[in-house]
Structures are given as structure tokens and as C-alpha cells.
Amino acid sequence: GAVVSQHPSWVICKSGTSVKIECRSLDFQATTMFWYRQFPKQSLMLMATSNEGSKATYEQGVEKDKFLINHASLTLSTLTVTSAHPEDSSFYICSASQGDSYEQYFGPGTRLTVT
Amino acid sequence: ILNVEQSPQSLHVQEGDSTNFTCSFPSSNFYALHWYRWETAKSPEALFVMTLNGDEKKKGRISATLNTKEGYSYLYIKGSQPEDSATYLCAFLGGGFKTIFGAGTRLFVKA
Secondary structure, eight states, rough: OOOEEESSSSSETTTTTOEEEEEEEEEEEOOOEEEEEEETTTTOOOEEEETTTTTTTTOTTOOOOEEEEEEEETEEEEEEEOOOOGGOOOEEEEEEEOOTOOOEEEEEEEEEEOO | OOEEEESSSSEEEETTTEEEEEEEEOOEEEEEEEEEEHHHHHHEEEEEEOOTOOOOOETTTEEEEEETTTTTEEESSSSSOGGEEEEEEEEEETTTTEEEOOEEEEEEEOO
């Protein structure tokens, strides 16, 4: 149980284009979803927290107009990197939790490369 | 700024060796400490959630201890096997309910 999928697993895009990453909870209802990014040899850094049906809460320093998060249903959240630039190249990973539980279930992540 | 430190950054051991790594975290506003096992190209998998000072948890050959007063947790693996090769992450959950991750310890077990 508690499986989270993420799609795509890797993507290469050109500078200036937008990329959408999907995060799905397959066998539970995810009331809260989290988006993290990870640079090489660094820790997972929380970008934003989203609750179904409401606006995402972004961490300090994360541009909400650049990283658009939508959590339209209890099983799906999307992260869109708009007008991507090479410095946005990173590993993005989502997690989901249900109800009031603080346990997070992770997707396998997406490797984004912007050329 | 809240910091979670893990050491060592990486570790190479032989099959059968026992090993341990450390996670250091803030000793105030503690709520929970998570350990995850993360194999390449897979999702991080939860190993333990620890909440009480002095907690010891065990899952097969892997165990963990928690000291919230001094802000550290140890993860032990007894008789390492090649399939234990992975990155082990710890994550601190504080009073603000925001999870802060360490950078992980990368374990390589050679057969």
C-alpha cells in the first residue's frame, strides 16, 4: 500500500519551454502533497506544500510563478516548471501524506535537464 | 536555520560487516525523526518513525536509536549484505511540522 508514482522519470527540454511533472497517489487519498528538489550531493529541499483544492504554500526563495503547483484532486498534483532555464536542471521528487498523518510516501522522482 | 547533518557522507563495507551512521538534528521543538532507505531509481522507502527520547526500533538486521535531548539518532545495520547498498536518509520533523532532510549516507556493500 501507499504507492506514489511520478511521471516522467526523466525529461530533457530546451531553455524557455515549460515542463509538467505529475505526482499520483495510486492507492490512497493524498490530502497533502509535497514537492522537493535535490541538487547533487545535497539534501532534499522542500519547495512547496499543497493541499487538495487550495493554493500551494511555497518555501522562502521558491518562485511561485516559475514553479506552478496544482493539486486538483486527492490523487494528483502537478508541478509545472515554466520558462525553464539550465539552472532549473535538478532532481524533483514529490511525496504525499493522508489525513493528519505526518508520514510521507515518496514518488521515484524526475530528473529534469534543461539545455 | 535548522540543520540536519548526516555522517559519514559515504561508506564502503564488505559483506558481513556491521555498520552504523549518524544523524544530528536540532534538539529543540522535536516532533519526530524519520529514517528512509533510498535505492537508485526507486522511491525512498520509510524504515522508521521515531518520536520518543530513548526509542529503539528494529526491522530485521536494521535498527535505530534516538536521543532527542542531545539531537542525534544512529542507524545500525548488522551483517551488511549487497542488497543493503542504498542511500540512507534521515528527516527531522519539528514543531512547525516542516520536514528537513539530511543529505544522506551512501552505503556500498561489496560481496
